[in-house]
């Protein structure tokens with residue numbers, strides 16, 4: 001049931017092929033070489049409107065297509081890229097590839113693309129202008145892009161976040177607060193930031209059936225988001241029971257293995273074709 005839409009192997013992160021990933025080299029030299037060889041590849045995961053089951057967009061999630069280690073998860077290389085000052089180059093490659101994918105495959109639709117921004121980019125004064133240029137080059141209106149920033153990143157430096165996020169919002173980008181609930185937000189500061197979406201962290205979503213505590217947190221976060229005028233998305237929706245709980249609690253959209261794992265660009269388009277046939281909902285069945 002879970003993965004009819006997702007090609008089982010190519011999409012799976014951390015699947016070992018050849019050398020064990022514990023030997024992965026994330027030194028500056030290795031990461032620079034991977035950037036210049038364009039070994040980073042963007043995968044896409046659909047997000048679905050809870051009420052209508054319609055696909056409303058995709059989140060771009062980067063992977064390292066490593067010649068020896070196979071597909072490497074971003075958890076292994078985002079941190080090293082940030083520490084080594086390489087995250088700007090990685091962000092640019094992901095945005096460039098994601099925007100081109102959107103403009104080639106979904107040029108005349110309202111489908112949105114969510115892109116993740118690193119905490120390290122908050123003090124990058126030129127980023128908002130560069131993002132606008134990348135969009136213009138790809139022929140994509142900024143309103144079709146949702147920029148995700150984690151709650152922890154936004155709250156570590158609220159004034160830098162306010163500055164960058166305001167600039168992005170003025171250019172028309174939508175903004176999303178990612179992994180909400182695991183950081184420690186000042187709600188006053190949160191309310192001041194120009195977000196339009198809040199994503200409930202998947203630890204609460206995953207527990208929403210067994211744990212009444214997680215249920216309470218999900219309901220409270222949905223109420224908080226709506227009260228602040230934000231749409232609420234749940235990440236990590238793995239089964240029907242969780243989806244039913246979220247829909248009943250008023251959650252707006254959902255992302256997770258129930259619908260599809262992150263997939264390559266071509267597989268995503270095939271998935272979309274299958275799941276937008278009139279007799280089908282987004283859900284696997």
Ligand code: C2E
Nearest residue numbers: 061062073074075094116117118236237238255256257262
């Ligand atoms: P995130 O932005 O919170 O992305 C959601 C993560 O949850 C993704 O992990 C996704 O594959 C995973 N996921 C989605 N549905 C399910 C589900 O039903 N169950 C479970 N267990 N997991 C699910 P992924 O792709 O490994 O990415 C991890 C994190 O790496 C992302 O978390 C994001 O913070 C970061 N990341 C990914 N791509 C980029 C990027 O291009 N730039 C930056 N700066 N960070 C990125």
Ligand code: MG
Nearest residue numbers: 059116148178
């Ligand atoms: Mg995200």
Ligand code: MG
Nearest residue numbers: 178179199235
């Ligand atoms: Mg998240």
Ligand code: MG
Nearest residue numbers: 178179201202
């Ligand atoms: Mg996360």
